Amino acid sequence: MAIRWVAGFVLVVFTGLILTSPPVRGQLTPDYYESCPYLESTVKSIVESAVDNETRLAASLLRLHFHDCFVDGCDGSVLLDDTDTFTGEKNALPNANSIRGFQVIDDIKSALEEIEGCQGVVSCADILTIAARDAVVKAGGPTWTVELGRYDSLTASKENAEAFLPSPFSDVPTLNTKFADVGLNETDLVTLSGGHTFGKAQCGGFSFRLYNFSGTGAPDPTINSTYLSILQESCPDGGDASVLNDLDQGTPNAFDNSYFSNLVINKGLLRSDQVLESTDGSSTQDLVSAFANDQSTFFSQFVISMLKMSAISPKNESQGEIRTNCHFVNSAPSPTSLLVATA
Ligand code: HEM
Ligand SMILES: *[C@@H]1O[C@H](CO)[C@@H](O)[C@H](O)[C@H]1NC(C)=O
Ligand SMILES: *[C@@H]1O[C@H](CO)[C@@H](O)[C@H](O)[C@H]1NC(C)=O
Ligand SMILES: *[C@@H]1O[C@H](CO)[C@@H](O)[C@H](O)[C@H]1NC(C)=O
Ligand SMILES: *[C@@H]1O[C@H](CO)[C@@H](O)[C@H](O)[C@H]1NC(C)=O
Numbered sequence: 001m002a003i004r005w006v007a008g009f010v011l012v013v014f015t016g017l018i019l020t021s022p023p024v025r026g027q028l029t030p031d032y033y034e035s036c037p038y039l040e041s042t043v044k045s046i047v048e049s050a051v052d053n054e055t056r057l058a059a060s061l062l063r064l065h066f067h068d069c070f071v072d073g074c075d076g077s078v079l080l081d082d083t084d085t086f087t088g089e090k091n092a093l094p095n096a097n098s099i100r101g102f103q104v105i106d107d108i109k110s111a112l113e114e115i116e117g118c119q120g121v122v123s124c125a126d127i128l129t130i131a132a133r134d135a136v137v138k139a140g141g142p143t144w145t146v147e148l149g150r151y152d153s154l155t156a157s158k159e160n161a162e163a164f165l166p167s168p169f170s171d172v173p174t175l176n177t178k179f180a181d182v183g184l185n186e187t188d189l190v191t192l193s194g195g196h197t198f199g200k201a202q203c204g205g206f207s208f209r210l211y212n213f214s215g216t217g218a219p220d221p222t223i224n225s226t227y228l229s230i231l232q233e234s235c236p237d238g239g240d241a242s243v244l245n246d247l248d249q250g251t252p253n254a255f256d257n258s259y260f261s262n263l264v265i266n267k268g269l270l271r272s273d274q275v276l277e278s279t280d281g282s283s284t285q286d287l288v289s290a291f292a293n294d295q296s297t298f299f300s301q302f303v304i305s306m307l308k309m310s311a312i313s314p315k316n317e318s319q320g321e322i323r324t325n326c327h328f329v330n331s332a333p334s335p336t337s338l339l340v341a342t343a
């Protein structure tokens with residue numbers, strides 16, 4: 001116990017140093033775009049109408065930001081299309097046929113390019129950061145002040161996406177390692193996993209739990225039997241791996257704490273969700289209970305962990321650029337960027 005406590009103490013000091021030492025977060029500030037006062041209201045109204053038209057987009061936008069930040073920092077790299085010179089993140093295993101919401105970001109970027117003072121000024125990475133916050137708010141979650149001033153990346157890497165994004169097959173130690181790789185700790189892991197309180201997942205991400213789990217000849221014992229029947233019906237053995245299921249069967253579209261109350265009754269959809277509750281002796285269990293019991297505790301920690309995730313390795317002026325078209329770097333003219341340039 002004493003050793004654990006000492007280890008925890010050392011970790012606190014270490015994380016504190018990372019957080020308070022510039023330039024990691026120092027570059028970001030809420031008042032970054034003084035020339036573009038309508039930035040946040042523009043993003044908000046486009047996110048709101050997109051979600052009004054298709055509810056799931058709120059979840060998709062939050063996930064897009066998460067996948068951007070975990071791979072080479074929050075730098076819009078996830079938005080880049082593949083080119084002759086690099087294979088980007090969109091076709092990486094965790095992303096292909098899965099991440100979505102690009103049209104919303106494009107719509108926001110085009111709208112901003114029409115506004116004087118915003119033209120050529122706002123990074124795609126910052127647009128994604130604001131959109132993710134607005135998506136959470138639109139779905140009933142907490143709000144917070146976003147910190148801005150990220151530059152967009154000049155490249156993207158499929159290899160890095162596959163190396164850094166966590167897998168739904170993982171156990172708690174592996175998930176902790178993935179989060180630690182980007183400066184996030186176990187509290188952030190449990191808290192941000194609460195992002196699975198809305199949105200959908202394909203059978204392919206969890207069907208290994210439903211029939212012959214780890215070669216045992218039986219389903220994952222940590223799935224509630226009522227829930228198991230529902231999932232088996234939706235994802236028959238050897239069936240279509242792309243069928244969608246709600247990550248939170250209780251309140252599928254609301255940003256609330258029901259993700260955590262689900263875990264308590266063995267109704268987590270992904271293995272990486274349920275292990276947070278079902279790993280005996282894991283310190284993640286206490287946090288799951290706390291969040292299941294009190295939504296406001298979850299919401300306040302979610303804001304803290306989101307600000308931390310959104311501040312992963314922001315690029316500055318000498319490391320990046322402000323893209324004209326979120327799909328391409330400025331030096332690589334493409335049919336679409338030419339269209340934007342002449343519009
Ligand atoms: C802890 C490690 C995580 C793993 C292993 C994981 C894995 C997954 C998987 C497999 C899906 C379903 C994708 C599909 O079937 O196409 C998914 C969806 C989603 N994830 Fe995660 N995720 C993790 C953390 C997070 C975090 C930190 C957030 C945001 C804070 C997040 C937000 C979402 C959302 C909102 C969806 C639904 C997206 C939609 O409906 O379009 N996830 N995640
Ligand atoms: C983990 O990060 C949170 C902020 O998200 C912080 O409050 C907490 O003290 C950290 N925990 C440890 C053990 O470092
Ligand atoms: C509304 O959502 C549907 C998909 O649900 C999509 O096909 C359509 O383009 C969207 N309309 C607008 C105006 O965004
Ligand atoms: C489950 O998988 C294991 C190894 O993958 C295999 O040997 C076994 O026959 C399977 N059991 C059933 C019931 O399919
Ligand atoms: C399964 O879910 C039901 C509610 O649908 C709950 O009452 C029961 O306690 C859960 N069982 C387990 C083992 O978590």
Ligand SMILES: *[C@@H]1O[C@H](CO)[C@@H](O)[C@H](O)[C@H]1NC(C)=O
Pocket residue numbers: 023316317318319
């Ligand atoms: C950008 O960040 C890098 C690495 O931290 C640093 O070397 C460089 O001086 C910074 N450039 C500007 C313009 O702040």
